[in-house]
Amino acid sequence: MSRTLVREVLVLSVRSSGESNREATLLSAEEGIVRATVFGGPKSKLRAHVAPFHSGTMWLYRDPVRDSLKVTDFDVRSWRPLLRELLERSWAATAVMDTIRSSHGGGGAWPEALALADGTLDALELADADGAALALVRFLWKWADLLGGRPEMDSCGACACRLAADEVVWYFRRETAFRCRRCASSATAAASGASAGDADTLARFAVSGGARAWLRAVDGLDAKSCLRVAPDAVSAVQAKRLATEVLSEALGRRLASWDGWDAARR
Known part of the structure; x- marks a missing residue:
């Protein structure tokens, strides 16, 4: 050897x-x-x-x-020297590194993990502040897929109905799944008498059709091309929340580096 x-x-x-x-x-x-x-x-x-x-x-x-x-x-x-010339790029790149280390390099899909990381860092060199944030969200969303923790976005996790492209749906953390409006309402009614200890049953949030459409679009593009596909402000916030929530479930914890520049801006 x-x-x-x-x-x-x-x-x-x-x-x-x-x-x-x-x-x-x-x-x-x-x-x-x-x-x-x-x-x-x-x-x-x-x-x-x-x-x-x-x-x-x-x-x-x-x-x-x-x-x-x-x-x-x-x-x-x-060498990627441009990552250090803009604070948002540096923060996003650091979050990428932190995510890779925290998930042991992608759960065994190492060639794909290396290609995804390299592509993201190359794109970050070209990104402005907002683009850096979106490039990180795309990375987190695709990384969740590498780990096998990404939910099905096109069907309801409760009744299996097809979710309309422009429909506002609800993501349930405990189930790691989306629900249509009807099933989300049913879950709310069923849990209305739950004790405080069962409050996690209602741990959910809305995800618009715009956020899902953007995540679906960037999933099929290379990282640099994604810099030219920007969602509206509300969809961007929802896409980040969804990506970080899904990956938090996969890792068992939320990484502070995902919110680095948000905390600094407040």
């Missing part, structure tokens, strides 16, 4: 390890999330290359005794 590995990777994060070394967390198409040591001082060329948001071909040495990886070379294909 060869001790030298050549992998296409995205650098997710880097932290100090020891006095002068660093540990890089990487997403690779072959192994998902891996960690490797980067040796060298502050002026090391390799250390400068192995930085968050960078993508390319990496050479790794596997130490069979210590069961560890060491970075020996990195041919950076995408």
Whole structure:
């Protein structure tokens, strides 16, 4: 078994390890999330290359005794310097990295995960503040699909009726499903006498046809093309809420980084 590995990777994060070394967390198409040591001082060329948001071909040495990886070379294909020139881009890119780490690299669909992450970061370099927010929502929505946690948007989860494209529907968190207006009303009536401990039964919110149409549209486009497809303000808010709620259910928690720039603007 060869001790030298050549992998296409995205650098997710880097932290100090020891006095002068660093540990890089990487997403690779072959192994998902891996960690490797980067040796060298502050002026090391390799250390400068192995930085968050960078993508390319990496050479790794596997130490069979210590069961560890060491970075020996990195041919950076995408440096993405523009991500750091606009705060909203940087926040969105950081949220992408955080999501990938928190879901162990996409639940096994690593080639698709790497392609989605690379495409999103490339699009973020071109985005303005509003575009960065929408690019992140698209990423979260597609990431939920990779994890197998995305609900069916075209039919009611209760009666299985077809949902009209322009219909306002209700998303129920506990069921991770949409309900038509009639079934949502029935659920409200059934839970009207519920105790405070059963309040989660009514944990729901409305999603317009516009929000669903936008999510459906960007699902079939590459990330850069999505920057030219902007929803109305209400649909944008609803699309973000839906994407983050669905992914929160898949991960078991909500990540603070998803709301980074919203909190800063308030």
